[in-house]
Amino acid sequence: MATEYIVGIDLGTTNSLVAFMQGETPVVIPGEDGLNLVPSVVALDENSVPVIGNSARLQLIETPERAVYSVKRLIGRGVEDIQEELKLFPFRMAEDLQPGEVLRIKLGNKTFTPPEISALILRQLKRNAERYFGGPVAKAVITVPAYFNDAQRQATKDAGRIAGLEVLRLVNEPTAASLAYGLDKKQNGIVAVYDLGGGTFDISILKLHDGIFEVIATNGDTHLGGDDIDNLLITIALDDIRGDMGIDLRRNAEAVQAIRKAVIDTKIVLSSQASTKLDIALPGGKRYQREIAREQFEQLVQPIIDRTTGPCKQALQDANLKPEQIDEVVLVGGSTRIPKVRALVKTLFQREPHTDLNPDEVVALGAAVQANILGGGSQATENMLLLDVTPLSLGIEVAGGVTDKIILRNSTIPASATQFYTTQVDGQANVAIHVLQGERELAKDCRSLARFDLKAIPPMAAGIPRVEVKFLIDANGILNVTAREQRSGKQAEIQVQPSYGLTDDQVETMILDSFDNAEEDLRNRQLIEARNEVATIFAALDKGSKSPAWGQLTTHEKDRIAQLENSLKTVNAENDYQAIRKAIDALNRGTMRLAELMMDTAVSSALKGKNMDETELEEGPTAPHPMAKAEFE
Amino acid sequence: MTKSVLTTIGAKPLPEETHSCWSCGAMRAAQFCGSCGKVQPPEPVDYFTFFGLAPKLDVDVAKLEKDFYELSRRLHPDLSARASGREQEWSLEQSSLLNDAYRTLRDPIKRTQYLLHLEGVALEEQSKNATEQARASGEIKRQIVPPDLLEEVFELNMQLEELKMNRKMGDEEPTLTTEIAKHKQALETKHEALLEELKNLWREWDHLIERNHASKAPAEERAKITGQMVDVLNRRNYIRNLVRDVNAALEE
Numbered sequence: 001m002a003t004e005y006i007v008g009i010d011l012g013t014t015n016s017l018v019a020f021m022q023g024e025t026p027v028v029i030p031g032e033d034g035l036n037l038v039p040s041v042v043a044l045d046e047n048s049v050p051v052i053g054n055s056a057r058l059q060l061i062e063t064p065e066r067a068v069y070s071v072k073r074l075i076g077r078g079v080e081d082i083q084e085e086l087k088l089f090p091f092r093m094a095e096d097l098q099p100g101e102v103l104r105i106k107l108g109n110k111t112f113t114p115p116e117i118s119a120l121i122l123r124q125l126k127r128n129a130e131r132y133f134g135g136p137v138a139k140a141v142i143t144v145p146a147y148f149n150d151a152q153r154q155a156t157k158d159a160g161r162i163a164g165l166e167v168l169r170l171v172n173e174p175t176a177a178s179l180a181y182g183l184d185k186k187q188n189g190i191v192a193v194y195d196l197g198g199g200t201f202d203i204s205i206l207k208l209h210d211g212i213f214e215v216i217a218t219n220g221d222t223h224l225g226g227d228d229i230d231n232l233l234i235t236i237a238l239d240d241i242r243g244d245m246g247i248d249l250r251r252n253a254e255a256v257q258a259i260r261k262a263v264i265d266t267k268i269v270l271s272s273q274a275s276t277k278l279d280i281a282l283p284g285g286k287r288y289q290r291e292i293a294r295e296q297f298e299q300l301v302q303p304i305i306d307r308t309t310g311p312c313k314q315a316l317q318d319a320n321l322k323p324e325q326i327d328e329v330v331l332v333g334g335s336t337r338i339p340k341v342r343a344l345v346k347t348l349f350q351r352e353p354h355t356d357l358n359p360d361e362v363v364a365l366g367a368a369v370q371a372n373i374l375g376g377g378s379q380a381t382e383n384m385l386l387l388d389v390t391p392l393s394l395g396i397e398v399a400g401g402v403t404d405k406i407i408l409r410n411s412t413i414p415a416s417a418t419q420f421y422t423t424q425v426d427g428q429a430n431v432a433i434h435v436l437q438g439e440r441e442l443a444k445d446c447r448s449l450a451r452f453d454l455k456a457i458p459p460m461a462a463g464i465p466r467v468e469v470k471f472l473i474d475a476n477g478i479l480n481v482t483a484r485e486q487r488s489g490k491q492a493e494i495q496v497q498p499s500y501g502l503t504d505d506q507v508e509t510m511i512l513d514s515f516d517n518a519e520e521d522l523r524n525r526q527l528i529e530a531r532n533e534v535a536t537i538f539a540a541l542d543k544g545s546k547s548p549a550w551g552q553l554t555t556h557e558k559d560r561i562a563q564l565e566n567s568l569k570t571v572n573a574e575n576d577y578q579a580i581r582k583a584i585d586a587l588n589r590g591t592m593r594l595a596e597l598m599m600d601t602a603v604s605s606a607l608k609g610k611n612m613d614e615t616e617l618e619e620g621p622t623a624p625h626p627m628a629k630a631e632f633e
Numbered sequence: 634m635t636k637s638v639l640t641t642i643g644a645k646p647l648p649e650e651t652h653s654c655w656s657c658g659a660m661r662a663a664q665f666c667g668s669c670g671k672v673q674p675p676e677p678v679d680y681f682t683f684f685g686l687a688p689k690l691d692v693d694v695a696k697l698e699k700d701f702y703e704l705s706r707r708l709h710p711d712l713s714a715r716a717s718g719r720e721q722e723w724s725l726e727q728s729s730l731l732n733d734a735y736r737t738l739r740d741p742i743k744r745t746q747y748l749l750h751l752e753g754v755a756l757e758e759q760s761k762n763a764t765e766q767a768r769a770s771g772e773i774k775r776q777i778v779p780p781d782l783l784e785e786v787f788e789l790n791m792q793l794e795e796l797k798m799n800r801k802m803g804d805e806e807p808t809l810t811t812e813i814a815k816h817k818q819a820l821e822t823k824h825e826a827l828l829e830e831l832k833n834l835w836r837e838w839d840h841l842i843e844r845n846h847a848s849k850a851p852a853e854e855r856a857k858i859t860g861q862m863v864d865v866l867n868r869r870n871y872i873r874n875l876v877r878d879v880n881a882a883l884e885e
Contacts, residue, residue: 414729
């Protein structure tokens with residue numbers, strides 16, 4: 001049986017990564033461009049084919065109406081939740097959206113739901129991993145912000161399914177980071193993970209105890225991150241430009257994206273330099289230039305950064321800990337590179353934060369660790385077990401529109417609660433249950449998760465039926481509900497109307513749609529990969545023909561190689577990847593002896609006392625056969 | 634290691650019936666098979682029984698935590714991620730039961746409330762119903778002030794009123810704030826003292842259970858102690874709400 005790969009995926013607001021456990025160490029899998037970070041940007045090219053990552057980022061500036069970024073801000077949310085985001089982000093929504101419906105975002109003349117867009121990013125990561133392994137990847141652990149609610153989690157899981165991935169587990173981002181940290185440190189103690197990313201903020205406090213990672217408390221804000229800093233700077237620049245130059249660019253999507261790129265660069269530079277110049281080319285040949293000092297920048301963003309204070313204090317209070325009882329603070333997320341953020345963390349926890357880990361990669365690495373644990377573990381993860389919590393209380397609406405909390409926040413998951421319901425009218429067959437998530441007293445202030453209808457309750461006098469409803473939050477932080485009528489023993493039927501979620505049928509349809517496209521995508525991808533390999537093998541052959549080993553081949557062998565080389569050239573001009581692969585294999589076999597000879601000459605010249613640098617060895621084979629694919633990667 | 638878990642945690646499995654592991658047929662503990670380690674279908678047991686404990690209240694919390702970690706390593710869904718669908722389901726149910734039980738038993742108040750619930754004392758229900766009734770009728774929930782606090786509460790309420798008045802006028806009177814803080818301090822001390830009082834009742838309860846270990850202790854004696862516990866919990870609850878109000882007033 002082929003090796004089954006389970007990957008860990010950090011599906012971020014700004015960037016996404018895929019990682020896996022190589023032996024005893026988690027490593028990030030680079031994309032075809034050699035980069036570890038895949039920007040979470042999706043665009044449609046001129047033929048309406050989706051492009052993802054860096055190439056989509058280019059389109060964001062050229063054709064912003066066909067590109068979307070930061071879609072994580074929309075996942076699992078409804079149109080009435082996102083009015084604030086719509087003011088700040090160039091999301092283009094389908095015009096006919098109804099309240100309570102799943103969002104649909106316009107890209108060119110097509111529309112996509114947030115899970116579908118996330119699925120496109122996930123598919124790119126899946127592809128990167130498959131390319132790296134040279135085999136299929138079907139299972140993954142995906143990270144989500146700890147403070148994500150049930151709907152946001154469910155939507156992320158749906159995205160995985162649409163992308164053709166079985167999501168073995170959703171892991172909270174700060175918890176994943178703690179796994180990577182713990183694997184590294186192997187120390188017992190209390191750790192706080194401060195995770196300020198592109199769009200979300202989480203704080204988690206954990207107890208590390210002989211391999212058990214027990215989350216004690218978590219808190220956060222799913223709409224707070226680097227994006228907010230960017231938006232503030234964009235607004236200031238736009239106001240400035242309007243005031244100084246009289247140009248109103250607020251409706252000019254391309255210009256806004258150009259400004260966005262410039263302010264992000266500025267923000268990054270100001271983490272290492274005391275001042276920098278914002279320089280933006282405007283339509284009509286004008287330039288907007290402005291000197292920004294770090295001090296100024298810090299003053300501007302202080303209110304945004306300060307918003308992380310409340311959740312940190314709440315988490316400490318919930319954990320029943322004082323700042324001095326925290327042994328280590330781990331920083332996660334790109335925004336923690338900002339010196340002012342580090343200063344705030346230092347004040348809050350009264351200690352210098354731990355900054356050894358790459359804040360962009362640590363979540364993906366932790367996801368890979370969890371993937372390894374779920375896959376049966378290895379020596380490194382043998383004793384590791386994650387005990388996470390639910391970030392928000394789960395409640396039921398009771399008389400008067402009040403929330404009755406049945407599972408409190410920071411309860412270790414899986415967690416359950418049982419409620420009993422009865423009827424109010426003789427012969428009543430249905431009972432409606434409204435499930436809420438949140439900390440507020442009134443139902444209308446909490447997040448509506450779903451409305452359940454208990455159906456087919458056997459006809460009885462009012463108050464007689466006793467329906468037991470069990471609410472269970474699983475290890476992904478997702479709610480499951482079962483109901484049973486106790487007098488009749490009948491399993492009550494539950495009809496769920498998820499709020500802003502996709503129904504199972506919708507997800508199935510999307511999976512099918514994506515498979516239809518996937519077939520074609522797969523063929524194109526195979527072709528590209530095969531051609532890359534052809535380029536590699538030709539380069540190697542060119543080198544071989546100039547090496548001393550070439551002279552040791554017989555004429556027959558040389559002719560045979562030339563012949564195989566020609567057939568590969570011929571099939572390479574066509575679009576049949578399987579034929580190309582066959583020709584590659586044939587040429588590989590035909591050059592086997594050349595490879596061996598090259599190796600021998602390299603070794604013997606080394607033995608003659610030549611400096612290694614002067615021989616072919618430095619680029620030469622590390623395996624018996626230099627024409628094989630892997631050596632040239 | 635397996636053995637020790639079996640004897641400590643599985644010591645009091647399901648009474649009378651014999652159970653064998655669905656997978657290997659060996660005799661098993663309540664939650665997992667001591668022989669092959671497989672998770673077993675959950676049985677409806679109370680939280681004390683789940684941890685192999687008698688229904689006593691003076692629980693060794695350090696030991697409880699150790700058992701919780703030990704059982705988590707057996708029951709957590711992460712460990713059965715590659716097992717069959719029904720094993721995954723059992724492990725999900727077993728570990729949710731484990732977490733619910735641990736959360737309840739490690740906390741002195743929740744543990745007491747849970748025991749009262751097992752004893753048929755509908756503590757929470759009462760207060761919940763009262764709250765709902767008050768909400769429905771729009772009245773303020775009537776709080777019965779514990780007699781020993783009457784004087785203290787009366788004075789404190791006066792001062793809180795005064796504080797509110799002063800704030801409205803834009804005055805800040807430091808002596809008043811100090812007075813209120815002093816009352817708050819006294820209430821917090823009282824709050825702590827009530828926990829000690831509760832612990833004394835635990836010991837009485839535990840003695841009662843130990844003396845009658847083979848049979849159920851007489852209902853009358855049980856009810857006497859649980860009644861006293863309800864009283865302590867109510868008083869403690871009252872003080873907690875009061876302290877919360879004071880904090881809110883001071884922070885305004």
